Amino acid sequence: MLSVSRILVRQLPSRIARANYSVAAPATAFAPLNSVTESDITHFATILSPSSLLSTLSPTSTSPEELDQFNNDWMGRFRGNSTTVVKPKTTQEVSEILKRCYEKRIGVVPQGGNTGLVGGSVPVNDEVILSLANMNKVRSFDPVSGILVADAGCILQSLTDYVAPHNHIMPIDLGAKGSCQIGGNVATNAGGLRLLRYGSLHGTVLGLEVVLPDGTILDQLTTLRKDNTGYDLKQLFIGAEGTLGVITAVSILTPPAPQASNNVILALPSFDKVLPLYQVVKQQLSEILSAFEFIDRTAYDLAVKHGQGRALSDEDVEGAECFVLVETSGGRREHDEEKLSHLLETLFEADKPLINTGVLSQSPAQFSSLWALREGVTEAVSKEGKAYKYDISVPLSSFKDVVDGTREHLHSRGLLHDKAVKHVLGYGHVGDGNLHLNIVADAYLPEIEDALEPYIYQVVASHRGSISAEHGIGAMKTHALHYSKDKVSIGLMKKIKEMFDPRGIMNPGKVLE
Numbered sequence: 001m002l003s004v005s006r007i008l009v010r011q012l013p014s015r016i017a018r019a020n021y022s023v024a025a026p027a028t029a030f031a032p033l034n035s036v037t038e039s040d041i042t043h044f045a046t047i048l049s050p051s052s053l054l055s056t057l058s059p060t061s062t063s064p065e066e067l068d069q070f071n072n073d074w075m076g077r078f079r080g081n082s083t084t085v086v087k088p089k090t091t092q093e094v095s096e097i098l099k100r101c102y103e104k105r106i107g108v109v110p111q112g113g114n115t116g117l118v119g120g121s122v123p124v125n126d127e128v129i130l131s132l133a134n135m136n137k138v139r140s141f142d143p144v145s146g147i148l149v150a151d152a153g154c155i156l157q158s159l160t161d162y163v164a165p166h167n168h169i170m171p172i173d174l175g176a177k178g179s180c181q182i183g184g185n186v187a188t189n190a191g192g193l194r195l196l197r198y199g200s201l202h203g204t205v206l207g208l209e210v211v212l213p214d215g216t217i218l219d220q221l222t223t224l225r226k227d228n229t230g231y232d233l234k235q236l237f238i239g240a241e242g243t244l245g246v247i248t249a250v251s252i253l254t255p256p257a258p259q260a261s262n263n264v265i266l267a268l269p270s271f272d273k274v275l276p277l278y279q280v281v282k283q284q285l286s287e288i289l290s291a292f293e294f295i296d297r298t299a300y301d302l303a304v305k306h307g308q309g310r311a312l313s314d315e316d317v318e319g320a321e322c323f324v325l326v327e328t329s330g331g332r333r334e335h336d337e338e339k340l341s342h343l344l345e346t347l348f349e350a351d352k353p354l355i356n357t358g359v360l361s362q363s364p365a366q367f368s369s370l371w372a373l374r375e376g377v378t379e380a381v382s383k384e385g386k387a388y389k390y391d392i393s394v395p396l397s398s399f400k401d402v403v404d405g406t407r408e409h410l411h412s413r414g415l416l417h418d419k420a421v422k423h424v425l426g427y428g429h430v431g432d433g434n435l436h437l438n439i440v441a442d443a444y445l446p447e448i449e450d451a452l453e454p455y456i457y458q459v460v461a462s463h464r465g466s467i468s469a470e471h472g473i474g475a476m477k478t479h480a481l482h483y484s485k486d487k488v489s490i491g492l493m494k495k496i497k498e499m500f501d502p503r504g505i506m507n508p509g510k511v512l513e
């Protein structure tokens with residue numbers, strides 16, 4: 001790699017407290033759900049092949065340990081007690097399973113790659129887990145329009161690999177790409193590393209096939225760029241986290257692959273340089289800027305400590321308070337490299353330098369290893385300890401204050417030491433105004449959670465921010481939804497839930513309390 005160096009928050013009441021409402025939020029009073037019985041297993045066995053039905057109930061005999069991977073979430077924080085996992089292979093099979101669950105009032109948790117970070121993909125009790133893993137075929141791809149239609153259970157990386165020979169890329173990319181599924185991405189409206197360039201899934205998803213809670217198949221799997229025929233129903237399922245139905249297929253617009261991609265990691269002396277840097281970078285790189293990602297020093301050190309890449313020498317890292325990863329994607333290599341070189345020259349020759357140093361990737365391997373450093377923070381954090389993950393939208397200028405304020409707050413509660421909170425760190429998608437505030441603890445402890453909540457949510461509300469920029473609400477934040485949504489909005493969300501799922505069987509305990 002080429003080293004290019006030398007060349008407190010006021011606790012305001014949440015938004016709802018200030019508003020005046022005409023629509024009251026109805027209580028979601030669904031009748032209690034039932035557990036799966038042996039007779040349900042016998043029924044499921046008439047729908048599914050034997051390998052698609054895992055249950056500890058007879059006549060099947062799966063061991064509880066075999067269900068652990070489905071009952072536990074990625075972070076090891078949320079755990080369900082499901083006795084039964086179904087893995088349908090077709091939309092028709094999904095429909096028949098849901099019909100039965102609807103009739104018998106059995107809760108259903110759709111599960112993709114189980115990489116979600118808010119406890120949405122595992123049961124809160126003993127709901128049936130409906131895994132999409134066996135629905136993993138590409139249905140069609142049009143290399144002219146770039147429109148891909150795929151089963152919901154296709155793994156994101158496999159779709160990236162599928163469209164690559166046709167000179168296309170997926171409009172979404174994230175650290176969990178090797179495990180997460182396109183259906184899970186859509187259900188969480190995942191953001192990721194390319195949102196700055198290609199926008200959110202609300203724009204790139206063109207159509208969906210969804211099985212509704214009573215088994216009805218909703219076919220909205222269009223491949224049209226334009227369709228103004230009334231309400232755009234598919235948007236309701238994007239980000240619904242499996243609470244309205246099971247997504248079984250996705251039609252998505254894939255962009256042409258850039259002809260040239262470059263990246264550079266920049267070490268900054270202080271956080272207050274991030275925003276001026278962002279302005280300069282945006283202005284100079286304009287249309288070729290495709291990512292502007294931020295990691296603070298703690299995040300960088302943890303990534304390096306846990307083997308997620310080493311980009312800079314000790315000398316270069318010295319004195320750096322944070323780092324920014326800039327990526328360009330464009331149509332002509334010489335043009336892009338010229339722009340990037342000019343940017344770096346400007347930065348190094350500035351009278352008031354915004355950066356200490358930088359490292360420019362010089363090969364595809366170096367390009368990937370710079371990205372690994374940023375993408376690997378999630379994995380590094382989970383290796384370091386138990387993570388409390390807050391995924392918030394707040395003004396860019398407040399990123400550092402939010403991280404520092406949380407650290408001071410935990411210190412004032414006597415919780416900042418090896419046996420409680422080990423690190424407080426921030427990283428995220430500066431270009432999207434999205435900060436990942438992580439608190440790494442020795443163990444999940446009630447006193448830590450009490451110190452963090454509602455503190456963090458009040459901080460977010462004081463900025464009129466969002467308590468979930470991209471990971472969703474899941475089971476983790478249902479109680480905190482009101483910090484970002486007013487009563488009118490929550491009331492309407494509950495009505496929508498009741499309309500699609502009048503028996504409350506879809507992913508109970510998620511998104512809405």
Ligand code: FAD
Nearest residue numbers: 112113114115116120175181183184185190191192242247
């Ligand atoms: P799951 O975890 O299985 O499920 C997530 C939610 O979607 C659950 O509520 C589940 O019920 C529902 N669901 C899943 N499939 C369906 C379906 N077919 N129909 C209906 N509902 C369904 N998220 C980001 O937004 N940006 C990131 O950059 C990012 N990076 C990550 C990096 C790592 C290392 C990890 C572990 C996670 C990351 N995440 C990120 C979070 C997570 O990967 C995403 O939310 C992802 O989109 C979840 O997909 P999944 O298939 O694993 O879904």
Ligand code: MLT
Nearest residue numbers: 175375377378391428436
């Ligand atoms: C990321 O941006 O790395 C992901 O959203 C995952 C995380 O927050 O750790």
Ligand code: ZN
Nearest residue numbers: 192428436470
């Ligand atoms: Zn993220």
